[in-house]
Amino acid sequence: MGKKNNKGMTYEKAGINIKAAKNSIDLSRADIEATYTNEVLADLGLFASAVDLKNILAEYRHPVMVTSTDGAGTITWVAKKANKIFTAGWFRIGYSVAAHCFADIATLGAKPKVFLNSISAEKINPATNREILFGMSQACQEADCILGGGETAEMPDIICREQYDVCGTAIGFVERDKMIIAPRLIQPGDVIIGIESWGLHLNGLSLARKILFKSFWQRLSLNQQLKKQVPGGKTIVQELLRGMPNYGPIILSLLNKTHHKDWPIHGLAHITGGGLKDNIERLLPEDCQTKIYKSALPSAPIFSYLQKKGKVSDEEMFKTFNLGIGFIIIIPHQTTPFDLISRIKSFIRQKGGLKSFLIGEIVKGEKGVEFII
Structure with a gap:
C-alpha cells in the first residue's frame, strides 16, 4: 500500500x-x-x-x-x-x-x-x-x-x-x-369522539413555517422571531416543538375494554397529514358521510393564529391541520348504552390525561366529510 x-x-x-x-x-x-x-x-x-x-x-x-x-x-x-x-x-x-x-x-x-x-x-x-x-x-x-x-x-x-x-x-x-377495519364496521348513526392534540404535532409544519417566518428577515432576527409569543401564551418555538401525545398505549388500553360487547368501537383514525378531512374520509364506506361540528372542536389558538396570519381558507385548514383533534374514535350510538360516550371520555382522561369531545356523526350519503356549524 x-x-x-x-x-x-x-x-x-x-x-x-x-x-x-x-x-x-x-x-x-x-x-x-x-x-x-x-x-x-x-x-x-x-x-x-x-x-x-x-x-x-x-x-x-x-x-x-x-x-x-x-x-x-x-x-x-x-x-x-x-x-x-x-x-x-x-x-x-x-x-x-x-x-x-x-x-x-x-x-x-x-x-x-x-x-x-x-x-x-x-x-x-x-x-x-x-x-x-x-x-x-x-x-x-x-x-x-x-x-x-x-x-x-x-x-x-x-x-x-x-x-x-x-x-x-x-x-x-x-x-x-x-382488527378494526373501519370501512366494514362504520354505519349511519355512529358518533365521533375526538381526543385533543397538543398542537401541530408533526404535520402541516411546512405551511406553518412559511406563515410564521416568511417575513422575519425584514424585522427581527430568527432567534427573536422564535421567542415571539403567540396567542395561548407560548412562544413560536414552544408551539412548533410541543410534539404529540403517545396515543397508542391509551387506545390499546381502551381496546382491552371495548372488546366486550358493551364497549364497541367501529373505527379509529390518527389525524396526521391531510388534516381532519382526509384522515376521517379514508375510514368511510362509500355510502357514509361524516358531519363534523365546528363548534365542538376544542379551542386551539395556534390554528386560528396561523389562519389569520397566513390568510388560509377554511378548506385548506381542514385538509392540512388537526385543528385541536389528534385522534378520533367512532362508536355506535343507537345500539349502545347512553353513557358510553361519557365512559370513554373518562377513561381517556384517566389513562392519558387528555380531554376528548363529541365532535360529529355518521350519516347516510355520498362518501365525504362536511364541516357544519
Whole structure:
C-alpha cells in the first residue's frame, strides 16, 4: 500500500465521521437497552437486531403483523435553528416520531413490539442523536416496545446546512378477529369522539413555517422571531416543538375494554397529514358521510393564529391541520348504552390525561366529510 500519505483524501475529509456515529450509539446505549426484554437476542452494535418471537406470538391465536413508517418532516429545521434557546426540541422529535408510528398501528388495534429508527444528517452530532434516541426510548417504554436499532448516516451534499432527517418504523401484532377495519364496521348513526392534540404535532409544519417566518428577515432576527409569543401564551418555538401525545398505549388500553360487547368501537383514525378531512374520509364506506361540528372542536389558538396570519381558507385548514383533534374514535350510538360516550371520555382522561369531545356523526350519503356549524 506504500507509505501513509497525510495529505491524501480520507473518508473523514469527504464529510463522513465514522467515530461520531459510533459515539452517538455509545451515548444512547443505556436508553436503548432500557427498552430490551428477554426476547432481545442480539447485542447492540451488531449488524442487525434479533427478537425471539416465540413468546410474543404465543399471545395470539392468529397473529397479524401491522407496520407503519413515518418521519419528523421539516420540524427538524426548527429544532436545529432553536437548539440554543429550546434544548428539548430533539427529545420531543424523537418521542413524537415513535408515538406517531404507534398511533398509526393502533388504528388497526395492533400493539407495537419493535421500533426501528433512521437518523440522517449532513454532519452527525452525538449529543443531538442522543436526545433523539432518548425521546424514542421514552415513547417505547410507555408502549412496552423494544427499540430494536436502526441506521445512523452522514450524508454531505445530500442533506445540507447541518440539517437532520429523522424517521422510524413500528412493527406490531394484532389478533386477526380483533382488527378494526373501519370501512366494514362504520354505519349511519355512529358518533365521533375526538381526543385533543397538543398542537401541530408533526404535520402541516411546512405551511406553518412559511406563515410564521416568511417575513422575519425584514424585522427581527430568527432567534427573536422564535421567542415571539403567540396567542395561548407560548412562544413560536414552544408551539412548533410541543410534539404529540403517545396515543397508542391509551387506545390499546381502551381496546382491552371495548372488546366486550358493551364497549364497541367501529373505527379509529390518527389525524396526521391531510388534516381532519382526509384522515376521517379514508375510514368511510362509500355510502357514509361524516358531519363534523365546528363548534365542538376544542379551542386551539395556534390554528386560528396561523389562519389569520397566513390568510388560509377554511378548506385548506381542514385538509392540512388537526385543528385541536389528534385522534378520533367512532362508536355506535343507537345500539349502545347512553353513557358510553361519557365512559370513554373518562377513561381517556384517566389513562392519558387528555380531554376528548363529541365532535360529529355518521350519516347516510355520498362518501365525504362536511364541516357544519
